[in-house]
Amino acid sequence: MTLVIENISKKIQNKPVLDNVSFELKNGEIVGLVGRNGAGKTTLFGTISGKLLPDFGRVGLDDLDYAKTTWLHDQLFYIDMPENWFRYYSPKKIKSILKVSYENFDESWYDSEIKRFGLNNSKRIRNYSKGMRALFTIIASFASRAQYVLLDEPLDGLDVLIRDQVKQLIVSQVTQHNTTILIASHNLVELDTLVDRILLLKDQTIDRTFTIEDNKTIKKYQLAFVGEELPAFLRDSGTIITQTGHVVTIVFNDFSEELGIKLAGPEFKFVEELPISSEDVFRASFAEEAFAWQQELEVES
Amino acid sequence: MKQAIKLYTTIRKNQFIMASLLGIFLIVFAVGSNLLFRNIPNQETDYELGPVLMVVWLIVTVIVLLNDQSRHLDxxxxxxxxxRGQLFLTRVILMVVGPIIAASVIDICLTAMLEYHNISRVLMVDITAAANLFFISSVFIGIFIVIGPNWMKAAGTVFTFGAGIMVGPIFNNVLGSRVNTDTRILMVTIIAALVIFIAGYYCAINISDDTLDEAVRIRYLKWPVVIFVFVSTLTVTMSNPNRNTVGTFLAGFILPLICAAVTFGFIFKPTLKVTWDK
Known part of the structure; x- marks a missing residue:
C-alpha cells in the first residue's frame, strides 16, 4: 500500500500554507520532513491525518480516497505534539482507548515498553517530564501498529541515552513491522542517521526530495583564496558556512562543471571537497534568505 | 457508527458513570421525598423528576463537550x-437524545409505580420538557460547532438564551395567535430543533480544525452573527414600553450598537493603525 499525497493546498486564515504539495510514502520507508519554522510541516501532518480539511488535492491509500474511507484510518497514527489529550490520562486509560481505536493495537508490546522505560502506568502523562512525554507518545504511536506513523519532532527534549533508545525503536519498528514513518524534525544531524530520504518544504511546497548518497548537485568545499577579497562568484553561487581569514567553508546549491573549473583556478591556494550532510543541503536551499540576513546584519553594523 | 459509539463511550466512561450516579442520587431523593410526604395532608407530592434529571444530565453534556475541546480530544x-458526521451523531445520541429519553422513561416508570393516577399529567410534563430541552440543546450544539474558543461558546450561549428568555414572550404572543394548541407548539419546537441539528451536522462535517481559534468558524456566518447580536439586543431594548419619545427611542439603539461592535471586533479582529506619518 502506498500513501499518496496529491496536489494538497491549504490556506489558513486566508494565507497559503501549503500549495500543490505532492509526494508518496511507500511501505517500510523512513522519510524526513524538513523546513524552516512555520514552513507548514505541522499543517501538512494535520492535513494528511484528516484533522484539517484540504482546500484542494487528495490524500489517498493507493487508489482509495483516505478522507472518505474512514474504516482505513487505523492504518495511520498521528497525534499533535506537545498539546494533546494524552496529557490528561494515564497510560492505563490511554491503552483502553487505543485498543478500541486501532484494530491491531499491540497490548503486550505497549506494556513491556512502558515497563522497560520505567514509566508510571497510573500517573497522568502531564505529570511526566517533557522527554518522558515524548517517549510515551512514540511508544503509543508504534503500539498502534498503524502502517503509517507521523512523528512531529519526536527527538525534541530527549536526553542522549533515551534518544538512542528511541532511534532504535524507530528502526526496529520499520524492520520488524514494515511500518512507514514520516518524521518532521529540525535536528538534521539525527535525521541523517535515520531516514532513507528527506523532503524539503519550502515556499509552501515540496521543493526537493533528496538523499545524501544520491545527491549530485549540492557540494561542500573548504578552500583558501589568494587575494585580499573573497572572490565575488563564491557569494553569488554558494552559501558561506564559515570564514576564518582566507579559509572558507562553502556549500554550492547547484554545482556545475563551470564552477569546478573556477575553483581550480589561480585564485585559490587549496580546494578540498568535504562530505555533505542534510544541514548543508538545508543551508544551500535557504541560501538566499541567509544571504539577505547577512546583508542586513552588515548594514546594521 | 457502532465504532464511533464504542470509542466515545470508552473515552467518556468515567463521565457516564458519574452522570449515572448523579441520576441515581436524584431518583433516590425524589422517591424518598415522595414516600415521606405522600401521607401528609395538603402536601404537594409533585417532584417532577423527569425535567430535573434531563437538566442535570444536559449540564453534564455541556461540561463534557467543552472539556473535549480544551483537551484536544476533538x-x-x-x-x-x-x-466527522458519525462523531456528531454519536454525541447527539449519547449526550442529548439518550439523557432526555432515559429521564422521561425513568420518570414515567416511577410515576406508574408510585402515583399511577398522575401518569397522564407527568407524561405531558415530560414531553413538553423533552421538546423544549431538545430545542435548547440544538441551539447549544449549533453554538458549540459554529463558535471557536470555549469561553466564546459559553458567552454566546448565555447571550442567546438570555435574549431568548427576554424576547420569548414577544414571539409567544405572535406564535400564539397562529399556533393555537400546545401540541402544535410542541411540533414547531421539535421541527425547529431538528432543522438546527441538521444544519449543525452539515457544519460539523465541513469544518476544518484550523478554524478552532476563530470566533466564528464558518466564513458565511460571520456577518449573520453580528446582525443576530444587533437585532436580538434591539428587540430586547425596544420591547420596553417606555420608548415612546424620540430620545428614548434613539437611546434604545445604544446597547445594540455596543454589543454589535464588540461582536464585530471579536469576529473580524480589525486592526487600527494610529500613526503620525503621512
Missing part, C-alpha cells in the same frame, strides 16, 4: 476511523 477524534 482534534484527535477527527483522525480516527470514524467520520
Amino acid at each position: 482534534t484527535w477524534l477527527y483522525t480516527q476511523n470514524i467520520s
Whole structure:
C-alpha cells in the first residue's frame, strides 16, 4: 500500500500554507520532513491525518480516497505534539482507548515498553517530564501498529541515552513491522542517521526530495583564496558556512562543471571537497534568505 | 457508527458513570421525598423528576463537550476511523437524545409505580420538557460547532438564551395567535430543533480544525452573527414600553450598537493603525 499525497493546498486564515504539495510514502520507508519554522510541516501532518480539511488535492491509500474511507484510518497514527489529550490520562486509560481505536493495537508490546522505560502506568502523562512525554507518545504511536506513523519532532527534549533508545525503536519498528514513518524534525544531524530520504518544504511546497548518497548537485568545499577579497562568484553561487581569514567553508546549491573549473583556478591556494550532510543541503536551499540576513546584519553594523 | 459509539463511550466512561450516579442520587431523593410526604395532608407530592434529571444530565453534556475541546480530544477524534458526521451523531445520541429519553422513561416508570393516577399529567410534563430541552440543546450544539474558543461558546450561549428568555414572550404572543394548541407548539419546537441539528451536522462535517481559534468558524456566518447580536439586543431594548419619545427611542439603539461592535471586533479582529506619518 502506498500513501499518496496529491496536489494538497491549504490556506489558513486566508494565507497559503501549503500549495500543490505532492509526494508518496511507500511501505517500510523512513522519510524526513524538513523546513524552516512555520514552513507548514505541522499543517501538512494535520492535513494528511484528516484533522484539517484540504482546500484542494487528495490524500489517498493507493487508489482509495483516505478522507472518505474512514474504516482505513487505523492504518495511520498521528497525534499533535506537545498539546494533546494524552496529557490528561494515564497510560492505563490511554491503552483502553487505543485498543478500541486501532484494530491491531499491540497490548503486550505497549506494556513491556512502558515497563522497560520505567514509566508510571497510573500517573497522568502531564505529570511526566517533557522527554518522558515524548517517549510515551512514540511508544503509543508504534503500539498502534498503524502502517503509517507521523512523528512531529519526536527527538525534541530527549536526553542522549533515551534518544538512542528511541532511534532504535524507530528502526526496529520499520524492520520488524514494515511500518512507514514520516518524521518532521529540525535536528538534521539525527535525521541523517535515520531516514532513507528527506523532503524539503519550502515556499509552501515540496521543493526537493533528496538523499545524501544520491545527491549530485549540492557540494561542500573548504578552500583558501589568494587575494585580499573573497572572490565575488563564491557569494553569488554558494552559501558561506564559515570564514576564518582566507579559509572558507562553502556549500554550492547547484554545482556545475563551470564552477569546478573556477575553483581550480589561480585564485585559490587549496580546494578540498568535504562530505555533505542534510544541514548543508538545508543551508544551500535557504541560501538566499541567509544571504539577505547577512546583508542586513552588515548594514546594521 | 457502532465504532464511533464504542470509542466515545470508552473515552467518556468515567463521565457516564458519574452522570449515572448523579441520576441515581436524584431518583433516590425524589422517591424518598415522595414516600415521606405522600401521607401528609395538603402536601404537594409533585417532584417532577423527569425535567430535573434531563437538566442535570444536559449540564453534564455541556461540561463534557467543552472539556473535549480544551483537551484536544476533538482534534484527535477527527483522525480516527470514524467520520466527522458519525462523531456528531454519536454525541447527539449519547449526550442529548439518550439523557432526555432515559429521564422521561425513568420518570414515567416511577410515576406508574408510585402515583399511577398522575401518569397522564407527568407524561405531558415530560414531553413538553423533552421538546423544549431538545430545542435548547440544538441551539447549544449549533453554538458549540459554529463558535471557536470555549469561553466564546459559553458567552454566546448565555447571550442567546438570555435574549431568548427576554424576547420569548414577544414571539409567544405572535406564535400564539397562529399556533393555537400546545401540541402544535410542541411540533414547531421539535421541527425547529431538528432543522438546527441538521444544519449543525452539515457544519460539523465541513469544518476544518484550523478554524478552532476563530470566533466564528464558518466564513458565511460571520456577518449573520453580528446582525443576530444587533437585532436580538434591539428587540430586547425596544420591547420596553417606555420608548415612546424620540430620545428614548434613539437611546434604545445604544446597547445594540455596543454589543454589535464588540461582536464585530471579536469576529473580524480589525486592526487600527494610529500613526503620525503621512
